Amino acid sequence: MFNPFELQKELTQAAMPSGYESRCGSTIAALAGPFCDELFVTPTGNLVCHKKGKGKKLMFCAHMDVIGFMVTYINEKGFVSFTTIGGHNAPALINTKVRFVNGTMGIIRPRRQAELMEKPASAVTVKDLYIDIGACSFEEASAMVKIGDLAMFATSPELIGDGCMMTPYADDLASCCVLLMAMEQIKKSDNDLYFVFTVQEEVGLKGAMTATAAIEPYMGIAIDLCYSGDDICSDMEMPVRLGQGPTIKIKDQSVICSPIAIDHMKKAAEAAGVKYQNEIITAGGTDTAAIMHTGKGAFAGCMSIPGRNIHSPCEIVSLRDMEEGARLLAACAETTL
Ligand SMILES: [Zn+2]
Structure with a gap:
């Protein structure tokens, strides 16, 4: 079974900035291959892993570019x-x-x-x-x-504290790890599943736009980091805490998440017994906005992993939040739309 820390180490070695993601894409493709029916790369560089189903299209997006x-x-x-x-x-x-x-x-x-x-x-x-x-x-x-x-x-992932890791590029490689871990866990789904490792999120959500236009999902769920309210640098009034579970986003600066997507995620989490936190952040945005507003649009939601020191060489996330996040995503995939 995938280990989140080992996966983060592997992806960190392959990490590349926005616009040059193919090295990371190749590493992820090799890891994802056994869990999908087909893989392809879009002209903008998104890696799309498709697990075929007869039902509605459900797309997951984690961005593989880094700053x-x-x-x-x-x-x-x-x-x-x-x-x-x-x-x-x-x-x-x-x-x-x-x-x-x-x-x-x-x-x-x-x-x-x-x-x-x-x-x-x-x-x-x-x-x-x-x-x-x-x-x-x-x-x-x-x-x-x-x-x-x-x-x-030039920093490397390290284990720190009680079940946390300190690493460059938890944003968003930790979410790529979580998505791979979820893919490994999914048993049976009626939904037509697309797992997309997007490009150029850090420079304007660009990969998610073209992926959404190409796939035309019924529902899309982005996976990214969100601020943790216990970050020492933060003066935000925010109840999200490191180690208290993945979050289900309600709103950020770029998007008001679809109540239909939120409902799907919450029902799946509750059925799977995954403890989650409700997230509202007043700054920043994610691929969610691109999923919601590209082409005909889609019901769009987001699951986040709480992180401290985001966009620094030493971001801190909880490995337990990653593991629980993977369980939540697997449950979302397995719950029929
Ligand atoms: Zn990000």
């Missing part, structure tokens, strides 16, 4: 300027270790540190930062990285 960095310029001293892929908090990036796809390591450092210290944190942007890859000249750096090269957080 990252792309080289834009190398200066005469060998320092590397970059642009971000996906949402980053620029001041929090200072002293973050990164790894380029070719293995080159670097650290994000501020330019003109003394000047920068005078600025309020909110005024710091990635233009104030560069990556130090240990080079001493343009020539030396250019032999190590090129314009357009990609980098990602």
